[in-house]
Amino acid sequence: MNIGEGVRSANRDRVVGWRAWTVIETKDGVRLGSVIYDTVWQPTEQANAVCHCDRSHDAPAIACTCGFHAARDPVDALTYLHGRDEPRTLCRVLGEVRLSGLVIETEGGYRGAAAYPLRLYANDLEVVATLESIYGVPVRSPGCESGFATSSIAASAGSSPSSCSAARTLSWRTAASG
Ligand SMILES: [Zn+2]
Numbered sequence: 001m002n003i004g005e006g007v008r009s010a011n012r013d014r015v016v017g018w019r020a021w022t023v024i025e026t027k028d029g030v031r032l033g034s035v036i037y038d039t040v041w042q043p044t045e046q047a048n049a050v051c052h053c054d055r056s057h058d059a060p061a062i063a064c065t066c067g068f069h070a071a072r073d074p075v076d077a078l079t080y081l082h083g084r085d086e087p088r089t090l091c092r093v094l095g096e097v098r099l100s101g102l103v104i105e106t107e108g109g110y111r112g113a114a115a116y117p118l119r120l121y122a123n124d125l126e127v128v129a130t131l132e133s134i135y136g137v138p139v140r141s142p143g144c145e146s147g148f149a150t151s152s153i154a155a156s157a158g159s160s161p162s163s164c165s166a167a168r169t170l171s172w173r174t175a176a177s178g
Contacts, residue, residue: 001035001069001080004107006062015099015110016118017070020080023090023127030130032117035080035092043134046100046114060104060111067104067111070097076108091127095120 001019021032021041032041041047049059051066060067071077074094081092096119099112120139122128132139 003069003071003109006104006106008105010103010105015103017109018074018077019070019097020077020092022092025088046116048114062104068115071109093120093122
C-alpha cells in the first residue's frame with residue numbers, strides 16, 4: 001500500500017489505520033491474508049512483520065518499506081480491494097487495523113511491527129459471520145445500517161448476493177461522497 005515515505009517513529013505504541021485484506025481459503029479454514037505478500041493473519045494472535053527487502057533489520061525501519069501498512073485515510077486502502085486474486089482468494093475486505101510495537105509514521109499512514117484487525121467491513125453476510133467468529137472482532141456489513149452483523153442476520157440472509165460486494169459498495173459510497 002502506498003502510504004509514502006517514513007517520517008518518524010510514532011510516539012504512540014498503538015495506532016489505528018485502514019488496510020485491505022484478502023479473505024483466503026487455507027487448510028485450517030478461512031483466513032485473512034496480505035494483499036501483496038503471502039502473510040496469513042492467524043486468529044487471536046498478532047501478526048508480526050518481517051522485512052521483505054532482504055535487509056538485516058527488525059521491521060519496521062524508517063528508511064525501508066517494511067512493517068504492516070495502514071493508511072490514515074480509508075480511501076487509500078480502497079484501491080487495494082481490487083486486483084488479480086489467486087484461486088484460493090474468496091474476496092477482499094476493508095478494515096481498521098491496530099498496529100502495535102514499534103510504529104513508524106509515514107506521509108499517508110503508518111507501518112507497524114505487529115498488527116491485528118480491529119474492525120472489518122464485508123458485505124457478504126456469510127463472510128461477515130465467518131470472519132467475526134474466527135477473529136473475534138466486529139465485522140460490519142455496509143448493507144446493514146443497523147449495526148454489527150450477527151449470526152441471526154446472516155442466517156436470514158438467503159437473498160444476499162453471493163459475491164463479496166462490500167468493496168464495491170464502499171467504493172461507490174466513497175466516490176459519491178467525495
Ligand atoms: Zn525493511
